[in-house]
Amino acid sequence: MSVSLEDVYSKSSSLVHRxxxxxxxxxxxxxxxxxxxxxxxxxxxxxxxxELVDGRRTVGDIVSSIVAEYDVDPAIAEADVLEFxxxxxxxxxxxxxx
Amino acid sequence: xxxxxxxxxxxxxxxxxxxxxxxxxxxxxxTIAEGHELSGxxxxxxARAVLNSGASLRFRARGGSMYPTLQQGDILxxxxxxxxxxxxxxxxxxxxxxxxxVAHRILGVGSRQKxxxxxxxxxxxxxxxxxxxxTTVLGRVAQVERGQQNISLESKRYRLLxxxxxxxxxxNVWQYPAMVWIYRLLRRLGSHHRVLCTGAS
Numbered sequence: 473m474s475v476s477l478e479d480v481y482s483k484s485s486s487l488v489h490r491x492x493x494x495x496x497x498x499x500x501x502x503x504x505x506x507x508x509x510x511x512x513x514x515x516x517x518x519x520x521x522x523e524l525v526d527g528r529r530t531v532g533d534i535v536s537s538i539v540a541e542y543d544v545d546p547a548i549a550e551a552d553v554l555e556f557x558x559x560x561x562x563x564x565x566x567x568x569x570x
Numbered sequence: 571x572x573x574x575x576x577x578x579x580x581x582x583x584x585x586x587x588x589x590x591x592x593x594x595x596x597x598x599x600x601t602i603a604e605g606h607e608l609s610g611x612x613x614x615x616x617a618r619a620v621l622n623s624g625a626s627l628r629f630r631a632r633g634g635s636m637y638p639t640l641q642q643g644d645i646l647x648x649x650x651x652x653x654x655x656x657x658x659x660x661x662x663x664x665x666x667x668x669x670x671x672v673a674h675r676i677l678g679v680g681s682r683q684k685x686x687x688x689x690x691x692x693x694x695x696x697x698x699x700x701x702x703x704x705t706t707v708l709g710r711v712a713q714v715e716r717g718q719q720n721i722s723l724e725s726k727r728y729r730l731l732x733x734x735x736x737x738x739x740x741x742n743v744w745q746y747p748a749m750v751w752i753y754r755l756l757r758r759l760g761s762h763h764r765v766l767c768t769g770a771s
Contacts, residue, residue, distance in 0.1 A: 488616065488619045488620050488623055488625070489619075490612075490615045490616055490619050492609075492611070492612045492615055497608075497612065497616060499616055499619075499620060501620070501623070501625045504624075504625050504626060505625060505626045505627070505628050505647070506616075506620040506625050506626070506627050506628065507628040507629070508608070508613070508616065508617075508627065508628065508629035508630075509628070509629065509630060509645075511608075511616070
């Protein structure tokens with residue numbers, strides 16, 4: 473799997489997510505069952521990146537938003553967002569739509 | 571997370587945050603069970619989101635309010651169900667008071683014409699939770715995993731047992747001896763039935 477800045481992702485329907493306080497909690501649904509023994513928590517900038525994934529923005533747009541909102545070097549933000557997307561995609565939480 | 575030194579990083583550099591976005595931490599199995607990671611409100615929000623999506627919910631039970639039917643550490647499977655299909659004896663995941671979710675037994679069903687409502691109580695509790703609205707019921711306990719055992723509470727035997735327990739539940743003093751007696755009787759009838767079937771074949 474690889475991710476490029478032109479890719480567009482949407483949140484997978486095989487996963488339930490809830491924002492609670494500063495965290496986003498993701499619960500994968502497998503065979504129509506969500507197992508609370510197997511959940512993922514996004515902390516720090518993670519929930520913001522997750523929020524920005526909407527099926528319309530490209531990965532590059534998301535990087536630009538993060539750079540605008542946080543005090544961060546664009547190269548570091550890009551590397552982190554790409555890695556984030558790759559990681560969540562490997563969990564089945566994101567689907568590439570374009 | 572409270573108590574976690576990393577939580578002090580709020581407002582600090584992105585570098586500090588960076589380590590955290592990359593760690594999509596998978597909760598260890600036991601911490602969920604003990605509720606150290608998920609607060610009651612978090613659990614309720616997730617349970618509601620999952621069951622409203624139409625999927626079933628699997629989690630580890632804690633507490634002893636439904637002992638011996640449900641025990642500490644059992645893994646429960648909750649299926650979403652319309653309040654219309656619930657009946658006396660079913661064990662439901664519902665909101666009893668504030669935001670607390672409990673898996674307790676239905677002792678009574680209120681008039682469906684005025685909107686469903688249910689009288690619920692834990693088998694091991696001295697008092698009832700009271701009447702709860704059908705809208706606060708998230709789902710029904712369908713299966714219990716205990717060690718190597720998988721117990722279907724949707725089987726005829728367990729539904730009958732559940733109904734009888736619900737009938738006896740107000741008589742707390744006699745409930746547990748009666749439950750044991752009923753359970754043994756059902757097991758005996760079951761084995762007798764198997765003997766008859768074997769004999770017939």
